[in-house]
Each structure stands twice: as C-alpha cells, then as structure tokens.
Amino acid sequence: MNHIDIIALALRNLRQSRLRTILTMLGVVIGVGAIVTMVSFGLGLQRNLLRDAFARIDLFTSITIIGPGADALLAQSDGREEDGGTPEQPPARVLDAAALAELRAIPGVRYVQPQITYQGIVRYAGRTRRIAVGGAPDNIDFNPRFNDLLAGRYLQSPSSAEILITERFLANMQRRPGSPRSGGGPFRPAPLKSDEERRREAETAIGQTLTLLTLSGGPGGPAESTESVFGIPLPGNSNTINTAGYEERVFQVVGVLRTGEGIDFMPGGNALAWLPFAEVERLRQVQGDPLRQLGEMIAGESGYQNLELRVADLSQVEAVREELRRRGFNFFSISNQLEEVRRVFLIVNASLALIGGLALLVASFGISNTMIMSIRERTREIGIMKAIGGSDGEIMRIFFFEAGLIGLAGGVLGLIAGWGVDRLANLLANRWIARQAGQGLRQIDFFSIPWYLAAGAILFALLVSLIAAIYPARHAAKVDPVIALR
C-alpha cells in the first residue's frame, strides 16, 4: 500500500470520529498557539531593541578607544609599580599623537579620529545657552550620523567657519535654560510634527550665524590662533572678535542633523553642535577642564579623552580588537555588548518556548489517548486488515499518519491562532499606548513571527504528534487477528 492510500485511510478514520479528532487537534492548536505567541513576543522584543542596532553595520565597525583619566595619570606619575595597575588591568594607554599614528598603522583600521566634546557657551538667534559642542570628524565614511541631514550639507573643510547643528539644538534653544528637557536623555521629536514640517524648520536655520564664546588667552589663544598658509590667512580664523575677557567666534550654520528617536548609540552623540575638528582641537586647549589641565601639568600630557576608530570591514573587527588588547589600549565596542544581549534573549526565548512546549506536551498526551481509544474501537478492523494481507508496518503507518495529520493540521491552525492572538494583542497594546501617550506615535509591532518560528512550530507539532503515536501505533501493529476476529 503506498503512502497516498495510507493517508486516505488515515483521513477516513479521522473523519469518522470527527468530534474526537477536532478536540484532539484543539489541544495541539492551543499548544502551538502558545508557543508561537510566547516566542514571537520574545523575538519581537529582541527585534525592537536590536533591529536598529543590527541593521547598522556602522555601529559594529566602530571602536571607541578610551584614554586614561586624570586620576589614573596622577597615580601613574606617583609610581608605576604600586598604583599603575595590575596585570589583569593595565593602565590605559595615553592617546597622544604617537598612539594615534600607531593605531592608524594597525591593519584593518580605516581611520582614527579623536573625539572631542566640551561644554561651550553659544549665542544663536538672540539667545545664549550652554551646550555640548563636538568636533565633527573629517572622515564620515560609515558614519551615518553625519549623513542624516534634515537640511543643508556637511562641513566643507576641516577648518572652515562652518558649523553643523542638530535638530535637538533648535529645540533646546527655544526652551528655558535648565528646563528638564534641555539636557540629555532620549530625544523625542515633537509628536505632531510631520517630517515635512521638521525639514522646513531646519531649512530656516541654514545660513544663520552662531557665535561661540570662549575665554581669551591660554595656549591656543588668540595670539596663536591666526594660522595661515604662505601668509594668506585661512577663512576659519577671520571670524574671531576680541572682547573684554572673552572672544566671540562666528560660525555659519550649513547643515542640520536629524536627531533620531531614542538614545543615540554614538559616543559623544550628545553634542548639539558640531564644529570642524581643527576648530575644536584648538578650543580644547583654551576651554579644557582646569583640573584636568592641572593634572596634565603635574603628570604629563594626557592626550585625547577618546578616539573613534573605524574598522574597514566587519570581518576584521575581532582581529583589530585583539590587536588593541595586545597593545594595551582601553576600548569599548558595541559588538560584545550585543552578544550578551543576544544571549539573554536566547534564554528568554527558550524559556517562553518551554512554557508553550508544556502546553504541547499536554496536547501530546491527548494525541496518545485518542490513538489508544481509536485502536480499542477499531481492533476488529485492524484484525480484518491483517487477515486480508495488511502488514504490521502498514497498520503502524496508518496510525502514524493519523497522528501526523492531527499534528500538522493542529500546527498550521495553531500558527494561525498564535498569529491572530499576536495581532489582537498588538492592536490593543497600541491602542492603550496611544491613549496614554497621545496620538502621533509610531505604531509598534510587539511580535515577530520569522519563517523559522512558523516552520519550527509546525514541525515541532508534527514531531510531538509522531512521538505520541509511537506507543499506540506499535500496539495496533501487535493486535492478534485471531483474537480481534473472534
């Protein structure tokens, strides 16, 4: 007897005890539905937290090198033996020009750029505020943060009198200083503003001037700041106005960076305005933290606080990290964090699957029970089939197919049911959020049913059903026809 005949027989048997088949299948539907809903929730959580991160290769090719703090430097100057660190935790390397050159020479490194952010006082549109100012990198390859402009363009040269501002800068300038929303924290664009409106607002900022107020004197002060090439002053330096005790530097806004929703992953991402790197480099000398400057005087040059290192290719990241470790640099990169988050999610998802799996386990008892009952009822029929030439294997297969069909149909229906529950829960959750937080928020999909969950759930239901049928099917094959036919 071929498989089609066996399936036809199995289907016929299932149809004959329709109610029992449906009830048994319902158990499988609930089990699979539970698995799908549970795991899709875990996967949805994972996706929502990590999707943006995973989608952005740039996050993974970026490594932040961290320089020693002032305290570490002072400790080092006291005596390396006692306080300089332990073999497990060597002191961080100083990020000076030599270190920069060394890093640039590591194979696989595309560029290394110091990260400088400091608090500055700016005047814009008649208002004066203290904000974080950052040095915009010369090279913005793989750095989508600086490519996502709402309006305008990126800085043209490393030492121009141009400035990039962020959307958040515009928002902060309109707030009262010291209001809770003026600082850091997750950024949310005004919910009712459309993309078009945000862009239009940003456009108005282009061409405006922004004045940076700095203290006079000190290294890199006005005396040295007039750089020139072959005696021709650079445009970047013609913008300095000396006032009593402080100087004003005037920049022209050339671009407005979009501020993404949520937390910005980029280190130094909290800067609200970005100057050409050379400008910030110069200002760093003037505006640096006095305590730090004092520390440097005592212990020596501390170099840059942070460097951004960009690896050319994702596949080289691990090698570069290894090299950095070997050379004693202190660094941070997001990939190791993500690995951990992933592992946590794996555990979460496995636990959720286990709960759903328990429901399916209960369903499998239902399948076994149904099969056994059905075999009891059909003992005579089994005897007849054997008497007219049916083999043990064929009898066994009929029951395996019956269970398999229940499992398969239950699996498919369970998947649909799980999906239905997901959609319903999603709808209710979004409605609730909208009521709590007001309209205009992006709809969030809390669940995720990737193909492997769908296929896995069905296959698992099938597998569990077949396992549940092992004992009954063998029992059926062992029916003694003489006794069955008496």
Added chain:
Amino acid sequence: MSILEAVNVTREYRMKAETVRALNGVTVRIAPGEFVSIIGTSGSGKSTLLNLFGGLDRPTSGEIRFDGRSLSTASSREMSRYRLESVGMIFQSFNLIPTMTARENVALALAFAGAGRQVRLEQAAELLTRVGLQNRLDHLPTELSGGEQQRVSIARAIANHPRVLLADEPTGNLDSRRAAEILEILAGMREADGRTIILVTHDQQLATRHADRIVRLRDGLVED
C-alpha cells in the same frame, strides 16, 4: 503433492490457571483443487486449524506447509504476504469493515497488494459482479442482507487470486436457502478456477454436498 498440509500440529492456549489444547497433534493433507469439508462439534478445534492454515496463527508445535514450504520460519512480514496472496479467508461473521461500501471493502484487499486506485475500483466491481452483486457496489454492509455480505467477503477473499479459499462456517448466520447459494458460489470457484476449498462447518448435510472428502475433528484430533 499437497498444496496445504498440517503435520503433527498442536496448538495450546495458555491461560492463568490451565492450558487448553485446541489441537492435539493433527495431521491433514489437502491436494490442489480439492474441496475438503472439516466438521466437528463446537470446540473441537476447527477454527484453530483453519486460522493456522490461513497464516493468522502459528502452531505450538508441528508444522504448516504451503506448497511444500514450511510457514514455521516465515517472518511476520512473510506471513502477511502469505495471507495477502496465497490464501483467502471467509468468516461466519463476514468481517467486512462497516464504514466501507462493498466495493471499498473488496478494493482494500487490492490496495494491500499495491493496486492503483482506479484499477482496484474497477477490479472490485468485476469481482462483485462475479458474485452477483453488480447492483450493490456502493452499499454499506449494514445495507446488505447476510447472504449479500457473505458474497462481498467471498469477492474480497478471491481478489488477489489465492490458490486456496478457507471458509470458517460461512453459512452459520444464514438461512438454508442463502447457505446453499453461498456453497454454490464456493463450488463454482473451484470449478472455474481450480481453487482449493477448505470448508469448516458443523452441518453434516452441507459438508457432504460439494466436498471431495470430509475431515472429522474431535477434541483436537482427527477422527478416522
């Protein structure tokens, strides 16, 4: 040479307290094309012997041989093949599958032999026509009289052209007219196809009507 033989066969049923000996050293030889009636009182071991011939059961000792080959060493797979191809069985209680039509019941035997769906439905119709049921193809067993049901079971028994037909009191549930008809059909199977027929009955008159030979069983032994 015999087509079917039981050589010194015993069959014991072990129960909790005692052991019942249904057959106690039976030797019977059946020649090809022979019509043999086995008679004996109830409990004399007729069904036990027929089940052994039919490959549904195995003897406790002794040997069943088909066409000179012993069934003792046959695997369960070979036994099912034997039941499928070599012998056809007919029972007192018909043993049709109640949820299948006459045609489906016959076709099931053909399906176990590997026939395709279309072929077996056609052949089933032919077989049923042969036993005079051409107008009852799609009737369920419950919609058929006892005689008709037994004719379906005969059609099923000969579906895979077995050389031997084993009938265990096929007329036990029928009135004398139907019983006579069934026996006519069985006798016809021998006349037309040269099939060997072994008929178990306790009815002396029916046993003698078509039989070449009568084997009498008593308390698990062949009487001379």
